[in-house]
Amino acid sequence: MEIFHDYEVGENCLLIDINFSSKPELNAELSELNGLVHAANWQISATVCAKRSLPDPKYFCGSGKLDEIKKIIDNNQIDLVVFNHAITPSQERNIEKALNCKVIDRTRLILEIFSQRAQTHEGKLQVELAQLNYVATRLVRGWTHLERQKGGIGMRGGPGETQLELDRRMLRQKIAQIEKRLEKVKKQRALSRTARQKNAVPTIAFVGYTNAGKSTLFNKLSGAQVLAKDQLFATLDPTLRKVIIPKLGEVVLSDTVGFIRNLPHNLVEAFHATLEEAIEADLLVHVIDYADEHHRAYIEQVHLVLEQIHAADKPIIQVYNKIDRLEDVKAHIIYHKDKPADVYLSAQTGQGIQFLYEAVAKYFNQQWLKGVLVLSTKHAKVRAELYQLGAVEKETISDSGEYQLALHIAKSDFDEICAHNKLELIAKFSHH
Structure with missing residues (x-):
């Protein structure tokens, strides 16, 4: 199922940045948008800046500003409009219809860059998951050309709605599969970290x-x-x-x-x-x-x-x-x-x-403690926690039956064990 397409390298863009605050416009934000677009290997043909108190519900930047943008697009043969904001799926549809041009928001722009950059298996999985979650809110766009009127007896919608539900189910399944695979990656990372801690x-x-x-x-x-x-x-x-x-x-x-x-x-x-x-x-x-x-x-x-x-x-x-x-x-x-x-x-x-x-x-x-900790047998739980952290380098038992643990442990971990067990152990710890 083709849900979205990648935009082409070298596309001519028009950038739109709306300042909704009462503060002077931050050049840093516009500079960063320029950097993001260049990172996607696109060409910037024009930039439109404006001020508003609130986003326009239908066109985000307002119908008057949209007319101005339409003229710039027609005069400069622009392929793509990039908003430096998150816009809703309905706003995106309305703006595309009015401009007769592809429109993306800041989130989609970042996803485009991520999709170009990901090299490892994990990176590609994470990009795909982010794209699927993003597209899930915009799936209706792919089926606006299909019939939506009610059908005959027992029908609750036209074929478009049926197809939409099928695709939503496929999306949910795909997202679930990727999340499972990423969970495996997460567990592998956890094992590697445990080995390093030990x-x-x-x-x-x-x-x-x-x-x-x-x-x-x-x-x-x-x-x-x-x-x-x-x-x-x-x-x-x-x-x-x-x-x-x-x-x-x-x-x-x-x-x-x-x-x-x-x-x-x-x-x-x-x-x-x-x-x-x-x-x-x-x-x-x-x-x-x-x-x-x-x-x-x-x-x-x-x-x-x-x-x-x-x-x-x-x-x-x-x-x-x-x-x-x-x-x-x-x-x-x-x-x-x-x-x-x-x-x-x-x-x-x-x-x-x-x-x-x-x-x-x-x-x-x-911040690291290295030395011998002496524990009585009633503190077996503390001993177990130290082993679980991989902090015990060697253990011996004293003549009186106490545990003598040679430790190499982060002070923060040592402090946390003391607090968790409501103990003051530092007096029983001899530093090397």
């Missing part, structure tokens, strides 16, 4: 606004060949690499999909399995394009997405990247008492990479 290998996830230089920094540290282009969503699939951090040892780095402003909630849900690397990581490295004048707004957007995926409380090293593009900014590190350090560097030139190594090593060396 080996006490710290995990670090790179997060950040798309195009901040995450993949360039990831490549610099790991020697990986992750695609690093000056383009939004250049990297979609997660990549994991083991690296050696000086004064610390082996860690696992993971590169995740870049975040953007107003990332649609359903896309966050669809890419939850990929973002799990950030959710489950011991430490996040938030890469920031320090040379971008809007970097403060982008930092806020990244924190909003981290809240959406329930990772906002993770410890974060903030990396201010691209200092090579700024005058009078040198590579340096700033330490804090209550949180990990901030690092200023250039992933492109390698300036300041040693400060990032230093910040990571300092964080984990402070």
Whole structure:
């Protein structure tokens, strides 16, 4: 069943951005829309900006503005209209009918880019799931040409309605199949993480606004060949690499999909399995394009997405990247008492990479406990929890029958076990 089609590379687009706030229009939002369209390999022929207090229920931008857009389309041989907003299926139908032109919204634009970028099996599954969920709300469009009047005795609708129900059922089945396959991927990831935890290998996830230089920094540290282009969503699939951090040892780095402003909630849900690397990581490295004048707004957007995926409380090293593009900014590190350090560097030139190594090593060396914990037999439940975490390296039994557990455990995990069992165990823990 052909539900949707991909748009062609090189299509001529008209961009529409409506400012619904009382604040001055943010050039950053329009700049990002331009970046998204270029990432889809389309050509921008014209841009229309407008202000409204509320979206028009029928045409989103209003009938007067639509007449203006129609003239621009006819004069410039435009193939595609792209809204920098989420529009409803009925608005999309009405606008297409009025303009006699293909119309997509911001969510569909991002899905187009994702479909071009996905390389791995998991990435392709997640794109397909997101597309199917999106199209499910717009399925009626495919059957508007069929009869909808009531039929004869016992009939509740015409053939179009019957076909529509069949396709909805097929969609639901397809979505269920993909969700099952993604659940398998999720379990495989969980097994890999458990193995890493048992080996006490710290995990670090790179997060950040798309195009901040995450993949360039990831490549610099790991020697990986992750695609690093000056383009939004250049990297979609997660990549994991083991690296050696000086004064610390082996860690696992993971590169995740870049975040953007107003990332649609359903896309966050669809890419939850990929973002799990950030959710489950011991430490996040938030890469920031320090040379971008809007970097403060982008930092806020990244924190909003981290809240959406329930990772906002993770410890974060903030990396201010691209200092090579700024005058009078040198590579340096700033330490804090209550949180990990901030690092200023250039992933492109390698300036300041040693400060990032230093910040990571300092964080984990402070936050990991290594030593022997002595437990009485009545605390067998605590012992079991420590084994489940993979924190026990060796165990002996004392002459008095107590457990002597050689541990290598994250302090946060140790604190959580103490709180969960309402115990104060640190007095029984001798550090090595």
